Amino acid sequence: MLTQVSEVVPVPAWPFSLLVLSCGGCWSVTAKMLRNLLALRQIGQRTISTTSHRHFKNKVPEKQKLFQEDDGIPLYLKGGIADVLLYRATMVLGVGGTAYALYQLAVAAFPKKQE
Incomplete structure (x- = not known):
């Protein structure tokens, strides 16, 4: 099992607040809040990386056998x-989109006469 070793890195405390610009205006974010956010991120990474992983059966050999057999079915339909x-759906959208584009080109090629 692969495990990720991580350590908590201390973040220097600044005696001043940082200004973060946003669409709505300026917000004052203190250095303590940033330190807490970084610590929370490190805890989240450590927790996720050490959880037990589910072991799934390898389905690749089954899929290889299915897709490599010669039974007359096109490859894009074997799934x-x-x-x-x-x-x-891809064929309908492709043919329909092409027909609509040609229609719009025809409409643009023959503009209405102004009286």
Whole structure:
């Protein structure tokens, strides 16, 4: 198991406040608040990195066998119903978008006559 070793790095305390500019105006943020924010970030990283990881079964060999067999089905449809729907939606949007673009070009090419 991979573990990440991290240490808490002290942040120097400034005796003055920092000004942070934002869309709404200026906010005064003290150095203590920034130190707390940095410490919270380090604690969050340490907690997440040391949690136990779930072990999932490696599905790559199964997928390789499925996609490499020669059964006459196109490769972009071998993934199941999700791939079929994605392919059809892509084709409909692609053909429809092309037709709409050609229509708009035709409309722009023949402007209405002004009387």
